[in-house]
Amino acid sequence: xxxxxxxxxxxxxxxxxxxxxxxxxxxxxxxxxxxxxxxxxxxxxxxxxxxxxxxxxxxxxxxxxxxxxxxxxxxxxxxxxxxxxxxxxxxxxxxxxxxxxxxxxxxxxxxxxxxxxxxxxxxxxxxxxxxxxxxxxxxxxxxxxxxxxxxxxxxxxxxxxxxxxxxxxxxxxxxxxxxxxxxxxxxxxxxxxxxxxxxxxxxxxxxxxxxxxxxxxxxxxxxxxxxxxxxxxxxxxxxxxxxxxxxxxxxxxxxxxxxxxxxxxxxxxxxxxxxxxxxxxxxxxxxxxxxxxxxxxxxxxxxxxx
Numbered sequence: 001x002x003x004x005x006x007x008x009x010x011x012x013x014x015x016x017x018x019x020x021x022x023x024x025x026x027x028x029x030x031x032x033x034x035x036x037x038x039x040x041x042x043x044x045x046x047x048x049x050x051x052x053x054x055x056x057x058x059x060x061x062x063x064x065x066x067x068x069x070x071x072x073x074x075x076x077x078x079x080x081x082x083x084x085x086x087x088x089x090x091x092x093x094x095x096x097x098x099x100x101x102x103x104x105x106x107x108x109x110x111x112x113x114x115x116x117x118x119x120x121x122x123x124x125x126x127x128x129x130x131x132x133x134x135x136x137x138x139x140x141x142x143x144x145x146x147x148x149x150x151x152x153x154x155x156x157x158x159x160x161x162x163x164x165x166x167x168x169x170x171x172x173x174x175x176x177x178x179x180x181x182x183x184x185x186x187x188x189x190x191x192x193x194x195x196x197x198x199x200x201x202x203x204x205x206x207x208x209x210x211x212x213x214x215x216x217x218x219x220x221x222x223x224x225x226x227x228x229x230x231x232x233x234x235x236x237x238x239x240x241x242x243x244x245x246x247x248x249x250x251x252x253x254x255x256x257x258x259x260x261x262x263x264x265x266x267x268x269x270x271x272x273x274x275x276x277x278x279x280x281x282x283x284x285x286x287x288x289x290x291x292x293x294x295x296x297x298x299x300x301x302x303x304x305x306x
Contacts, residue, residue: 001304004117008300011113014204015292018211032212036268039205044107045173047199051111051123052177053187059124060131060178068250069258070132072243073102076236077137080228092279095144097224099273100287101231103137104264106130107170108206114260117303125257127174133267134171138164145277213268214292217285225286229266232291233298237263256306263302265291 021027052060080101084094104110106129114122139161146160165171180187187195240262244255266288274284 001301004304005297005300007117008113008296008303011109011207012296014207015109015211015214018208018213019215020211021208022212022215027212029216032209032216035205036209036213039108039202039209041169043198043200043202043205045169046195047111047202048107048127048170048173049177049180050195050199051115052127052174053180055124055127055178055181057178057182060127060174062124062128062254064248065125065128065244065250065254065258066132068244068248068255069129069240069262070136071247072239072262073132073137073236075243076102076231076239077140079235080231083227091148092145092277093283095141095148096270096274096277096279096284097228099137099141099270100228100266100284100291102236103133103267103270104129104232104236104261105210105267105292106133106261106264108210108268110261110264112203112206113299114257114303118257118260121253122257125254126261129258129261130170131174134168135165138168138269141273145279210268210292214289217271217289221283221286222290224283225290228283228287229291229294232266232287233263233294237302259306260299260303263295263299265295265299 018027018032022029022032077098080098081091081094084097085091089097106126111123111126111130114126142161142164143158237259241255241259244250244258245252250258266284268288271281271284271288274281
């Protein structure tokens with residue numbers, strides 16, 4: 001397990017470098033925003049396309065794995081939402097807290113790290129986790145918040161959700177890659193070199209951007225943030241393990257990748273949703289900061305165990 005920890009250290013060192021650069025004012029918030037946009041729309045999209053173009057559709061749409069991950073994630077989602085309602089926080093805050101507890105940093109941190117540590121075969125299950133997170137749970141939080149405010153789920157809400165999915169570069173790049181693979185289209189050598197160069201910037205750029213964005217976050221409402229971080233780093237992977245291994249009988253290797261992906265810290269895009277809707281952004285900020293710091297140890301333990 002210590003060997004795994006040593007292999008994860010370079011990834012977290014890049015995050016730490018970004019954090020230090022931002023804290024020293026060497027890297028401004030505007031620079032962080034532009035770097036994040038570059039990684040999100042260009043470098044990470046190139047990496048996702050390259051990975052998915054070498055996958056068969058069945059590698060992502062494995063319905064047994066999808067059922068296991070979805071069921072486990074939904075169970076944690078409902079538990080956290082119920083706890084929020086019992087605390088009299090309401091549906092809107094409950095939905096945001098539930099996002100903190102189940103949406104991990106799969107794109108920016110998980111994909112490059114797990115693909116290296118668990119082998120190229122892990123890409124299919126990681127893409128599956130990313131798809132479920134983005135398409136279902138990414139849509140669910142918008143429906144719950146807007147539906148709670150409007151008192152109903154209207155066609156306008158569903159249109160907003162649909163357009164949001166179509167504009168998400170991660171979904172678009174994965175979908176294009178899978179279709180490219182399905183038709184067995186070759187990637188021209190020149191295009192391949194271009195994609196390799198662009199995708200090569202994804203890992204260092206994404207990790208540096210994570211660290212720089214953490215510098216702007218503060219640890220407020222620590223008790224709630226610790227509860228949500230515990231759900232994300234411990235309860236979520238445990239739920240996925242139980243569902244994958246004991247309920248749905250998922251292939252052991254695929255299950256191990258799903259568990260490791262579930263153990264990742266809370267994703268930064270949860271903060272963007274919270275900020276956009278004006279719902280508990282400081283709570284989300286604290287959870288991202290705390291879960292990322294704790295994950296230096298917990299992610300290594302989770303990968304070591306599986």
